[in-house]
Amino acid sequence: MTIGVTRSPVSARPAFSRRGIAIAASFLAAALVLRATTARLSPDLLPAALRDFLTLSISVVVESLPFVILGILFSALVQVWLPPGLLLRMLPRRGVLRRASVSGLGVVMPVCECGNVPLARGFVLGGMGVPETVTFLLAAPLLNPVTIVTTYQAFGWGNDILVGRILGGFLIANFVGWIFSRHAAPTELLTPEFNESCRTHGGHDDEPRWVRSVDVFARETTAILPALFVGSAVAGAIQVGVPRSILVAIGANPLWSVLVLMLLAFVVAICSNVDAFFALALGSSFMPGAIVAFLVFGAMVDVKMVALLRTTFTTRAVLDLTVLVMLSTLVLGLGVNLVA
Amino acid sequence: MRRLYGVLLSLIGASATCWLAATDRLALYIHPRYVVFTAIMSVVALALIVASFAVLPAAHSHEDDRPRGRRSLIVGALLVGAAVMALLVAPPSTLSVATAQQRKVNQTLSSTPMSSSAGTDFAHFRLRDWAAAIQLAADPSVLKGRPFDGTGFVSPVDSKHPDLFYLTRFVVTCCAVDAQPVGVPVYEPGWRAHHKNGSWVSVTGALGADPGDATASVVIPVTVKPIAEPSQPYEH
Numbered sequence: 001m002t003i004g005v006t007r008s009p010v011s012a013r014p015a016f017s018r019r020g021i022a023i024a025a026s027f028l029a030a031a032l033v034l035r036a037t038t039a040r041l042s043p044d045l046l047p048a049a050l051r052d053f054l055t056l057s058i059s060v061v062v063e064s065l066p067f068v069i070l071g072i073l074f075s076a077l078v079q080v081w082l083p084p085g086l087l088l089r090m091l092p093r094r095g096v097l098r099r100a101s102v103s104g105l106g107v108v109m110p111v112c113e114c115g116n117v118p119l120a121r122g123f124v125l126g127g128m129g130v131p132e133t134v135t136f137l138l139a140a141p142l143l144n145p146v147t148i149v150t151t152y153q154a155f156g157w158g159n160d161i162l163v164g165r166i167l168g169g170f171l172i173a174n175f176v177g178w179i180f181s182r183h184a185a186p187t188e189l190l191t192p193e194f195n196e197s198c199r200t201h202g203g204h205d206d207e208p209r210w211v212r213s214v215d216v217f218a219r220e221t222t223a224i225l226p227a228l229f230v231g232s233a234v235a236g237a238i239q240v241g242v243p244r245s246i247l248v249a250i251g252a253n254p255l256w257s258v259l260v261l262m263l264l265a266f267v268v269a270i271c272s273n274v275d276a277f278f279a280l281a282l283g284s285s286f287m288p289g290a291i292v293a294f295l296v297f298g299a300m301v302d303v304k305m306v307a308l309l310r311t312t313f314t315t316r317a318v319l320d321l322t323v324l325v326m327l328s329t330l331v332l333g334l335g336v337n338l339v340a
Numbered sequence: 341m342r343r344l345y346g347v348l349l350s351l352i353g354a355s356a357t358c359w360l361a362a363t364d365r366l367a368l369y370i371h372p373r374y375v376v377f378t379a380i381m382s383v384v385a386l387a388l389i390v391a392s393f394a395v396l397p398a399a400h401s402h403e404d405d406r407p408r409g410r411r412s413l414i415v416g417a418l419l420v421g422a423a424v425m426a427l428l429v430a431p432p433s434t435l436s437v438a439t440a441q442q443r444k445v446n447q448t449l450s451s452t453p454m455s456s457s458a459g460t461d462f463a464h465f466r467l468r469d470w471a472a473a474i475q476l477a478a479d480p481s482v483l484k485g486r487p488f489d490g491t492g493f494v495s496p497v498d499s500k501h502p503d504l505f506y507l508t509r510f511v512v513t514c515c516a517v518d519a520q521p522v523g524v525p526v527y528e529p530g531w532r533a534h535h536k537n538g539s540w541v542s543v544t545g546a547l548g549a550d551p552g553d554a555t556a557s558v559v560i561p562v563t564v565k566p567i568a569e570p571s572q573p574y575e576h
Contacts, residue, residue: 043433066381221346
């Protein structure tokens with residue numbers, strides 16, 4: 001694709017291309033006409049299983065996409081609009097306190113787990129360490145006001161579920177961040193491509209901020225959306241293929257109920273901002289520790305998040321992170337079952 | 341130009357979402373409480389997409405310097421094609437009776453919240469309220485004779501109750517992923533000859549004892565009329 005763009009003779013800044021706008025408008029019009037035309041087809045043309053797979057996969061995409069866009073906007077804010085290093089200078093220097101402080105950033109940036117990935121990538125590009133970023137990624141979906149309010153709406157203060165979710169999530173995030181901080185070279189936990197981006201980041205300060213913001217949008221959507229689409233398709237396929245009734249049927253055992261709801265959380269991949277309402281429907285069939293495990297594990301790791309995390313971290317790092325969160329959540333769930 | 345790959349995927353997702361919002365079909369996928377936020381963010385995405393096409397081809401990026409293999413291009417093209425097929429070509433649809441059966445009707449009914457309009461007024465009961473009342477009533481005679489009027493799709497109860505079908509709807513609390521099927525048992529001997537699994541019907545009648553099990557309440561219908569799928573098929 002070649003798009004004619006005029007450059008100012010006195011500046012290297014790219015000018016606004018009318019031709020580019022026309023191309024974008026043409027693509028948009030074509031997409032809307034195609035959508036309006038094919039919407040008249042009968043859904044019965046497709047087999048029921050394929051229809052349900054599409055409906056469930058699209059549901060995850062439609063639910064997640066606004067949060068991903070919001071996360072990218074926050075990422076652009078951090079990378080382009082805030083003074084370089086401002087956030088890092090405001091954080092404590094000591095590792096434990098630094099990670100604990102980073103955990104609380106979700107309070108001022110209320111984005112769900114998938115929206116946090118582009119934001120976390122922005123943090124790393126801005127110089128934040130890998131352990132702190134991992135801590136943020138795991139804690140922010142839980143320690144944000146939207147998640148806390150929806151969990152309170154669903155469960156109130158009873159059954160230790162709200163406290164277990166907030167406190168347990170904070171502790172697990174900081175524990176995993178501490179483990180990652182023990183790595184001899186934490187940047188080796190990043191994919192080579194993202195490491196390369198980190199090295200070359202910040203070389204275009206001559207361009208206007210809004211152009212750099214648009215560049216962040218394009219770069220992050222190129223990294224995140226393929227993973228989101230594939231992760232959503234996997235989540236839809238698993239739900240069509242694995243009867244949920246089998247999972248729900250074994251909810252009364254203290255150990256199995258925790259394991260089963262963690263597996264369910266991994267599979268359904270619901271946004272952490274609203275997953276409490278889904279968990280509410282399981283409240284009578286499962287023990288409180290299992291509900292807490294569902295709410296903590298699902299907010300940190302699920303099938304869609306694994307795909308999103310792989311945009312930034314190596315396979316080994318994602319595997320380590322998943323296992324650490326899984327074991328920690330299992331302990332948390334069993335602990336809540338013992339005291340509740 | 342590689343950076344426009346994500347922009348293209350954004351365009352597919354955002355345009356599909358905007359169209360669903362404009363045609364009042366976004367609630368087929370998410371709870372209505374999130375529709376405004378989702379629509380606003382999609383419009384924001386569209387603005388960024390237009391800006392991307394306008395400036396990015398001129399802006400330099402190190403990522404564009406890297407050589408891209410044929411495999412990467414093929415995988416990218418396949419993903420764009422799949423996204424177009426799923427989001428722009430396949431007609432929007434609700435979850436089918438197959439998913440209702442897979443998730444088991446009324447399995448999580450005891451913890452499904454009553455609709456906000458229900459209270460104790462039977463006249464305002466929605467399908468999930470009736471389903472909860474029928475399943476949880478300690479004494480079925482309390483419900484006997486109560487008039488019933490509801491719509492839903494047909495799903496079989498089980499092989500032990502061939503004369504019953506569930507008048508079914510999905511209850512969505514967040515998005516279609518968490519949809520839980522709830523149903524009211526309707527007594528109509530030979531119903532399979534008149535209604536296909538998954539077909540939508542409107543039922544009027546009254547609550548009464550199940551002729552096959554006097555301790556259970558069912559709807560004894562006066563009329564069971566086939567109807568088109570409603571524009572808002574889920575309960576929220």
